[in-house]
Amino acid sequence: MTDTPPVRTTRPRQVRPATEGWSQKKDAEGRPLLQFASPKRGKPPVHLADMTPAERVAKVTELGLPGFRAKQIAAHYFSRYTSDPAAMTDLPAAGREELVGGLLPPLLTEVRRLQTDGGDTIKFLWKLHDGALVESVLMRYPGRITLCVSSQAGCGMNCPFCATGQAGLTRNMSAAEIVDQIVRANAVIAAGELGGKKSTDHSLERVSNIVFMGMGEPLANYARVMQAVRVMVAKQPEGLGMSARGITVSTVGLVPAITKLANEDIPVTFALSLHAPDDTLRDELIPVNSRWKVDEALDAARGYFERTGRRVSIEYALIKDMNDHGWRADLLAEKLNARGRGWVHVNPIPLNPTPGSIWTASDRDVQNEFVRRLNAAGIPTTLRDTRGKEIDGACGQLVATADDERAAAGA
Known part of the structure; x- marks a missing residue:
């Protein structure tokens, strides 16, 4: 009669998280630092997409034009994917660049x-x-x-x-x-x-x-x-x-x-x-x-x-x-x-x-x-x-x- 050899169990390998090639920012207690608040930097220009439809109309009116022009500009941007004033021929030529530039400033x-x-x-x-x-x-x-x-x-x-x-x-x-x-x-x-x-x-x-x-x-x-x-x-x-x-x-x-x-x-x-x-x-x-x-x-x-x-x-x-x-x-x-x-x-x-x-x-x-x-x-x-x-x-x-x-x- 032979003894049955004991069954060996191996623990799964456990790798601990660690950074490589860089160091985590830590707080005073040595814990990884969390940043919830955005650092203060210059704000990007306000753009049509930052505004509600009512705010867009108000902006156009402030520039001295009828409010319906806001919807025309929105249509060019959201449907035709353009911010180019030259492509917006349904807007009056006089002041067109200033109007479009005021609502669609370059962002990216x-x-x-x-x-x-x-x-x-x-x-x-x-x-x-x-x-x-x-x-x-x-x-x-x-x-x-x-x-x-x-x-x-x-x-x-x-x-x-x-x-x-x-x-x-x-x-x-x-x-x-x-x-x-x-x-x-x-x-x-x-x-x-x-x-x-x-x-x-x-x-x-x-x-x-x-x-x-x-x-x-x-x-x-x-x-x-x-x-x-x-x-x-x-x-x-x-x-x-x-x-x-x-x-x-x-x-x-x-x-x-x-x-x-x-x-x-x-x-x-x-x-x-x-x-x-x-x-x-x-x-x-x-x-x-x-x-x-x-x-x-x-x-x-x-x-x-x-x-x-x-x-x-x-x-x-x-x-x-x-x-x-x-x-x-x-x-x-x-x-x-x-x-x-x-x-x-x-x-x-x-x-x-x-x-x-x-x-x-x-x-x-x-x-x-x-x-x-x-x-x-x-x-x-x-x-x-x-x-x-x-x-x-x-x-x-x-x-x-x-x-x-x-x-x-x-x-």
Whole structure:
């Protein structure tokens, strides 16, 4: 008779979050510094998209012209994607440039654009009026065109795995600077500069979907983001005429602002960037978790569903040996199911490494097992397609580099 050898169990490898090639800003107690308030800088010029329709009429009247001219200018901007006075021949020639310049001052200067995916993905680098740099990413998919927009120059949430937050928050963007990213993208599409669509694709040739997943934490710039959203959903010619359901507003978990968003009565898609179901890891991975814990963020997300009836997305960047363990998938499923069924969808995203980073995406079999466990627990889960990695245009990769700064200096 032989003894059965003992079964050896190995603990899963646990990598702790740490920055690479840069140092997190810390407070006096040594905790990662969070920047909620925008640093004081010169404000961008007030633009048509910053105003309500009534304010636009008042502005035109103040310039000595009939109020209906405001709607004409709005039609050119929101429907024909132009700010060029020469194209607005329905306006009187006398004083036209002054009128248009007063309502449509230049906001974004294109510094460069990079294309990949056979021309179906374009990353834009924009310079703002004060020299701040932001990026947006335009992507064609079958049946839709998505634009990933920035809402802040830089970001104050200080997450160690995200390139955008490395330099901290430069400033909030205005509502019009957010909207102008869409108008400029629509002009590019109208000019045929985005990869061609298939003959079976009968979607409109303009941006149909917006994701607030570019630079910045959208809910830390709440008022301007919501003004931009109102302009997006306003019917043409007063706005872009987009569907609120095609607009995704994401957050790392600013709980009071999530509750406020739920009460806006604008049924945008809401996404919570969770990235860890346990506070021990999330405190390190997402510094704002020191303010509002995992359960508080999930309760607020569930509250959004209850208030709007809109299913919530949970974003989860899968990072090798850090947050991709099977037990974390099980814990996530347990926490989501404890708050009911049918209210949530999980989007795991293979991490997009930043230049020079040793952080990397989970192995494919680990990704598949993470997804399998969630689906088996009854949580609808889809591994998300990542676009633009070759041009550093994927989630978490948007950052103004030294090369960008040099290019902007000559723009």
